[in-house]
Amino acid sequence: MFDTSDVEKMIEPVLMQYNLYLYEVLWVKEYGYRMLRVSIDKKDGGIDSDTLAIVNEYLSKKLDEYDGDMPEYMLEVCSPGAERTLRNKEEIKESVGQYVNVKTINETFEGTLLSYEDDTLVVEINIKGRMKKVSIKETDIKKIRLAVKI
Numbered sequence: 632m633f634d635t636s637d638v639e640k641m642i643e644p645v646l647m648q649y650n651l652y653l654y655e656v657l658w659v660k661e662y663g664y665r666m667l668r669v670s671i672d673k674k675d676g677g678i679d680s681d682t683l684a685i686v687n688e689y690l691s692k693k694l695d696e697y698d699g700d701m702p703e704y705m706l707e708v709c710s711p712g713a714e715r716t717l718r719n720k721e722e723i724k725e726s727v728g729q730y731v732n733v734k735t736i737n738e739t740f741e742g743t744l745l746s747y748e749d750d751t752l753v754v755e756i757n758i759k760g761r762m763k764k765v766s767i768k769e770t771d772i773k774k775i776r777l778a779v780k781i
Contacts, residue, residue, distance in 0.1 A: 633698055638669060641693045645686055650674050654711040665704040667694075670711040678710050716776045723747050723775065732778040735771045741778055 635656040646653060654670035671686060672678050687708035694706065717723045717731070724747050733740045733754060742756035742765075750769040755762055 633694075633701070637697065638667065638690070638694075641697065642669065642671075642686070642690055645689045646671065649682055649685070651678065651682070651686070654715070665702070666707055667704055668707045668709065670709055672711055683708050683710065713779050714776050716774065720747075720769075723752070726777060730778050730780045732776050733767055733772060734774045735767060736773060740765055740767065 635658070638656045639653060642653060645651075650673060651671050652674055654672055655668075656670075657668045659666050659668050669686075669690065671683070673682070687706065690708060691706055714732075717726055723744075727744050727747055729744055730742065731744045731754065733752065740754050740756050742754045745753040745755050745764065747753075752767045752769070752772070752775075754765050754767060756765055757763075
């Protein structure tokens, strides 16, 4: 049996080759099946299905070589999604200029992330047709994710 750190090491060469980064590796159980979910994305924009297929094939072969006697599981290589959670300061900083959803202890804000400095986010939100800048302390954030503007 292998753990997620083994997968992280295995996948590194193909990620470098295609200018990708690893978002996360998780063991999950869905619909009664054990799944190894590997989320990847492109460093300079979104990822396409052809690249996901290439990485899936590469990783599948590596996993078969690593532990061919492992109990049955399904491999899923996917994108983290358009509305992925921003998990750390680095990801928040990289998302400046993008549309985000920020849940705080008392409110939810959705708008363009203008800046992230000194542990404070500045988000431009639309209130009844008027644009307003809101400052949000990092300590007040329960969850922050990218959002799709509709």
